[in-house]
Amino acid sequence: xxxxxxxxxxxxxxxxxxxEPAEASEPAAEVTVAPRRRTTTRRTSSADATxxxxxxxxxxxxxxxxxxxxxxxxxxxxGAQLDRAGTKPRVGLFVDVPNLMYGQEPDAKxxxxxxxxxxxxxxxxxxxxTAYSPVSDNPSEPLEQQKFVAPFVPYEYRIVTKPLKRFxxxxxxxxxxxxxxxxMLTMADGLDVIAIISGDADFARAVEVVQTRGVxxxxxxxxxxxxxxxxxxADRYVELGAxxxxxx
Numbered sequence: 001x002x003x004x005x006x007x008x009x010x011x012x013x014x015x016x017x018x019x020e021p022a023e024a025s026e027p028a029a030e031v032t033v034a035p036r037r038r039t040t041t042r043r044t045s046s047a048d049a050t051x052x053x054x055x056x057x058x059x060x061x062x063x064x065x066x067x068x069x070x071x072x073x074x075x076x077x078x079g080a081q082l083d084r085a086g087t088k089p090r091v092g093l094f095v096d097v098p099n100l101m102y103g104q105e106p107d108a109k110x111x112x113x114x115x116x117x118x119x120x121x122x123x124x125x126x127x128x129x130t131a132y133s134p135v136s137d138n139p140s141e142p143l144e145q146q147k148f149v150a151p152f153v154p155y156e157y158r159i160v161t162k163p164l165k166r167f168x169x170x171x172x173x174x175x176x177x178x179x180x181x182x183x184m185l186t187m188a189d190g191l192d193v194i195a196i197i198s199g200d201a202d203f204a205r206a207v208e209v210v211q212t213r214g215v216x217x218x219x220x221x222x223x224x225x226x227x228x229x230x231x232x233x234a235d236r237y238v239e240l241g242a243x244x245x246x247x248x
Contacts, residue, residue: 103225134174199226
C-alpha cells in the first residue's frame with residue numbers, strides 16, 4: 001500500500017469545538033421563611049372533663065349533710081324543750097326540822113306540815129319530801145309522838161331519824177348536815193329543783209355543787225334562822241314569816 005492510502009485510512013482528528021461561555025445567571029432572590037408557630041392542642045380526656053363536676057357534686061353533698069345535721073340537732077333540742085314544757089318541774093324537798101322549828105317565834109302557831117307540802121307543790125311535782133328529825137334516846141317515848149317527828153307523820157314525808165346528841169353541859173343537838181348533803185347530791189340528777197327548808201350555812205357548799213349540775217336551789221326558812229350566805233346562794237329565797245298565813 002502506498003503511503004497516501006495509509007494516511008487516508010487513518011482517522012482524521014476533529015478540531016475541538018470551543019465551548020460558548022455560559023450565560024451568567026441572575027442571582028436568586030432570598031426567600032425569608034417565617035418561623036412556624038407551634039401550637040399545642042391539649043386533648044381533654046373524659047376523666048378531666050368530669051373531674052370538676054364530681055368535685056362540685058361532692059361539695060354539694062357535704063353541704064347538704066351539714067345542713068341536715070344542724071336540722072337534726074335543732075329538732076332534738078326543740079323536742080327536749082317541748083318535753084320539758086309539757087311536764088311539771090320535779091322538786092325534791094329536804095326539811096331540816098330543828099332549823100325550821102327553832103326559827104319560828106316561840107309564841108307563834110306551829111306550821112301545818114301538810115300545808116307546807118302543798119305550798120311547795122304549787123304547779124310542780126314533788127318527787128320526794130324528806131324530814132330529818134332528831135329523836136330522843138328515851139325508849140319509853142313513842143317515836144311517832146316525839147316533838148320533831150309527830151308533825152310529819154300524817155303527811156307524805158319520808159322521815160329520817162337520828163338520836164339527839166347530849167353534851168356535858170346538858171345541851172342537846174341533832175345535826176343532819178352530812179345526811180342531807182349526801183341525799184341532795186344523790187338525787188340531784190333526777191330533779192329540776194331542790195328546796196332546802198333550812199337557812200343553815202353548813203349547806204352552802206352542797207348548794208354550790210348542786211347548782212353546777214343545772215339544778216335550781218330554793219332556800220325556804222324563817223328570817224331568824226337564815227344565814228346571809230344561804231340567801232345569796234339561793235336561786236329563790238322564801239321567807240316563811242311572809243307566807244305564814246298560808247301554812248298554819
